[in-house]
Amino acid sequence: FRYLPAGIKACVPHLPVFAVCRFNRLELAEEVLAAGEADLVGMARAHIADPFLVARARAGRLDEIRPCIACNQGCIAMVELHQPITCLMNPTAGREAEWGEGTLTPASARRRVLVIGGGPAGLEAARVAALRGHAVTVWEREAEVGGQVNLAARIQSRSEFTYARTYFEEQCRALKVAIECGVEATAERVLAFEPDAVVVATGARPKLITIPGAPCVYSVWDALLEPERLGRHVAFIEADGNWQSVATAEHLADLGKQVTVITAGAGYGARITIYSMLAVRHRFREKKIRVMALRAARAMEGSALVLEDLSTGEPERLEGVDSVVAAAGGVAEDRLYRELWGRVSDLRMVGDCVAPRTALEAIYEGHAAGRAL
Numbered sequence: 001f002r003y004l005p006a007g008i009k010a011c012v013p014h015l016p017v018f019a020v021c022r023f024n025r026l027e028l029a030e031e032v033l034a035a036g037e038a039d040l041v042g043m044a045r046a047h048i049a050d051p052f053l054v055a056r057a058r059a060g061r062l063d064e065i066r067p068c069i070a071c072n073q074g075c076i077a078m079v080e081l082h083q084p085i086t087c088l089m090n091p092t093a094g095r096e097a098e099w100g101e102g103t104l105t106p107a108s109a110r111r112r113v114l115v116i117g118g119g120p121a122g123l124e125a126a127r128v129a130a131l132r133g134h135a136v137t138v139w140e141r142e143a144e145v146g147g148q149v150n151l152a153a154r155i156q157s158r159s160e161f162t163y164a165r166t167y168f169e170e171q172c173r174a175l176k177v178a179i180e181c182g183v184e185a186t187a188e189r190v191l192a193f194e195p196d197a198v199v200v201a202t203g204a205r206p207k208l209i210t211i212p213g214a215p216c217v218y219s220v221w222d223a224l225l226e227p228e229r230l231g232r233h234v235a236f237i238e239a240d241g242n243w244q245s246v247a248t249a250e251h252l253a254d255l256g257k258q259v260t261v262i263t264a265g266a267g268y269g270a271r272i273t274i275y276s277m278l279a280v281r282h283r284f285r286e287k288k289i290r291v292m293a294l295r296a297a298r299a300m301e302g303s304a305l306v307l308e309d310l311s312t313g314e315p316e317r318l319e320g321v322d323s324v325v326a327a328a329g330g331v332a333e334d335r336l337y338r339e340l341w342g343r344v345s346d347l348r349m350v351g352d353c354v355a356p357r358t359a360l361e362a363i364y365e366g367h368a369a370g371r372a373l
Contacts, residue, residue: 006037018042024049024068024160026057048075049089066090067167069160073360077273089164091124091364104371107132113373114139114195116185116336119147121351121362122201123168128370129199130175137193138172139183145169147203148352149359154224155251157283158243164359187339197346199369200337201362204330204352209237211324214300218325220248227255231322235305237297238263238327241270242358245327246280252325253287260318261291264310268293297324330356346373 005019019038022045023029029041047053049068056065066089074086074093087093092100111134115126118140130136138145146153146165153162172179183189190198206219217237223230234257238245245261246269253259261268268291269277284291292307295316299306305318334353341347348369351362 002032002037005032006035009037009039016040020044022070024070026053026062026065045070045072045075045087048085048087048093051093063170067160067163069163071161072273072276073358076275080273080275086360086364088358088360088363089167091367099367099371104128104131107134107373110134111196111373112194113137113197113199114190114193115199115201116190117147117201117203117351117353118142118145118169118179118181119201119203119351119362120149120164120168120359121203121366122147122199123165123172124363124366125199125201125350125369126177127168127171127175128367129373130172130177132370132373134197134373136172136175137178137180137195139185140179140181141184143181145179145181151221151224152243152247155247156254157250158247161359164363185336187336187343190336190340191343195344197373198340198344198348199366199373200334200340200347200349200353201351201366202333202336202353204332204356207328207331207356209239209326209328211297211305212299214305214324216323218323220244220325220327223248223252223325227252227257229323230257230325232256233258233320233322234260235297235318235321235324236261236327237324238265238268240327240329241265241268241272242327243272245269246272248325248327249289250280250283250287253289259287259289260321261289262295262297262305262307262318263291263293264296266293267291292318300324332356348372 001021005017009017016039018040020042023041023043024046032038046068050066074088078085084094113129113134113136115122115138118138126136126138149165152158206221236249249259294310295307298308305321307316332353337349350365350369
């Protein structure tokens, strides 16, 4: 939206012009000021993510600033729900009395803590535990930490989610957390490590669905990792009402695919804040993403997807479909936690392995676990 203050400035160059909206990084604010597009920049969400933003910038400690990713999940979304605001990147926001500056005290005894899973929940648990003085090790099955954040970062409109990995990883490394990637955690390996406490943050896998006659229904993970397998016309079943479906559908359209979104609800993106959906609807229209609401996929007949109109019960056919992708939520990967139950004196679980949700809940639970160790 930076063209808006720039346009106003061009019309009234003798008046000071303030620019607001989505200035989540100091560097972006500096760009606008340097270009003469505005005289002053107002930042809100960035100060929620890091209330010490200005103090750290003045002190030259830019690498310590906790970034805002402009996700709206903890701030404006909570306002819509008439709930106190918080922050995906900063779970202490809105909880200052309990978790604010000066409330994180050193542990009475240094413990050997093992965190299994290097997604946002695991990294935040490791960071906070290390701040309390514990010796922390993170085991990550993949070649790098990040978990589902790495998938989200493949989508251009969600690329800033990368900070939900890089910030927490950098903070962990600065605190001497041992991060070991490519490690497949088993109950036997965990017990052999002899930890004093274990935090399981093993995440979730996509929930798969089947459609009679369809040889394959791809998950969102499949669509992001191997979009070339999908063909040109993608029928996208939106069954979660969240960013995972909406952003992936838009991403596929950006790749040049014809996307038809099918949802059983009266609309799409039901779990996304209205504030964000204003822009989403505009982009869907620009990219010719068709939305078929109150529809359910019942069968695949050749290249035709047979739908049921849930308002009338009548069948419809969507012709020329090359592939079907479904965003149907996730299934908790809690097997390791169950195997360790009763065999580790201090065992905790955080994030999607508790129940598949969003990074907002995952990072909150990771922070709470780190404080409790």
